[in-house]
Amino acid sequence: MKIHKYQQKILQKLKWTIGIFFAVLLGIILSIQQVLSQQPVVLNLLMTAPDAQPWKIGIVKDFEAKNPGIRINVIEGPNATNLLEDLYTSAFILGDSPYDLVNMDVIWTPKFAAAGWLLSLSDRITKEELAAFSRKDVEAGIIEGKLYRIPMRSDVGVLYYRQDLLKQAGFQPPETIADLLKISQALKKQGKTNWGYLWQGRQYEGAVAMFVEVLEGFGGFWVNPNTLEVGLDRPETLKAIAFLKQTTQEGISPPGVTTYIEEDTRRIFQSGQAAFLRSWPYVWSLANAKNSPIQGKIGIKSMVGIDKKNGAACLGGWGLGISKSSKHPEEAWKAIKYFTSEEAQRRFILNAGFVPSRRALFTDPEIIAKYPHYPKLLEIVDKAVLRPPIAQYAQASDILQRYLSATLTNSMTPENAMKAAANETRRLLK
DSSP states (O other), rough: HHHHHHHHHHHHHHHHHHHHHHHHHHHHHHHHHHHHSSEEEEEEEEEEEEEEHHHHHIIIIIHHHHHHEEEEEEEEEEHHHHHHHHHHHHHHHHSSOOOOOEETTTTTTHHHTTTTTTTOOGGOOHHHHHTTTTHHHHTTTTTTTTOOOOOEEEOOEEEEEEEEHHTTTTTTOOOOOHHHHHHHHHHHHHTOOOOEEOOOOSSHHHHHHHHHHHHHHOOOSSSSSTOOOHHHHHHHHHHHHHHHHHHHHHTSOOOGGOOOOOHHHHHHHTOEEEEEEEOOOOHHHHHHHOOTTTOOEEEEEEEBBBTOOOOOOOHHHHEEBBTTSSHHHHHHHHHHHHHSSHHHHHHHHHHHOOOESSSHTTTOHHHHOOTTTHHHHHHHTTTEEEEOOOOOOHHHHHHHHHHHHHHHTTTTTTTHHHHHHHHEEEEEEE
């Protein structure tokens, strides 16, 4: 009997000890969970170094203040966008990319989406919400009917012209290619300017963007993304090339223009040596700086074509997507919603001087007070043409760059160069 009572006492003590142990263990687990739940989610975002600073001191700081449970780790990559694309591509190919948010140039989206590296955003945003953005910028993020990219900021090719020189000579801004040539020749003949028209002719992506505008202006096309038909060996393409060659042959453009990139042409134009410049919106602020010889003397419009209907501008710009390997897609979407919101984008545009992707901001009074040309930019963006949204875009662009450079530098005839470019592109797309 005594042994039984003793055993019961031991058993009760054991139960009590086990209960205490599990209670302590449960407390430890809950404490760990609480600590873990208090740790912020970190979202990695890779971008070029020049772009990173405006983000860090602006909208990233604002977002983190409003969302204390989320941190944005902005990783500064190389300045060259092609190198940035290589970093993203390498990370995706190796698997489990460390980047949650994907900051994409407009021409990367087809490749990234086709490779299965991005999450579809189609179910996360309504058509009504998308309608607030520039239609062309939204279109650039839709691949095979699915949305993969929300536009953060737009960019578009612009034709700059010297308002003062045109007015002095009695000219209106050009409406056609013929007008552009006529005014350039007249101003040069009168000694008003050294050059008529500046464009980017070096073998690189900038030349492709320039050529897409001229090609569209002549009624041609590069690749039809729906049918994959290639138009590089059509008569319209040869006419577009003939126009560019004419500008150098007649001294309207400098002979070295076939080696120029954006900054080469911007410096010549800003120094007052040219009447027209094909470039991007960033030139406006530089050309209108206090120490600029052409401050307050320039206007902008879309690149002209063979008639008033055919003028077009090449769409650029950047947008945000979500990596398929991200472990925090909900938090990533929350960040995208904020970064592309009207409130955040207004602040970003005012501080950094980029072009908005939301239509209302082009005519926002606060923005217009600082950037009076933005309403005109909206007109240009609405007429923008996309480079072909195909998965093999990088390879197709390389083909066009090589053969376009060959004909502009007289290494090949336009007919032979474009025939070869068309055939290589067709083989690529098979």
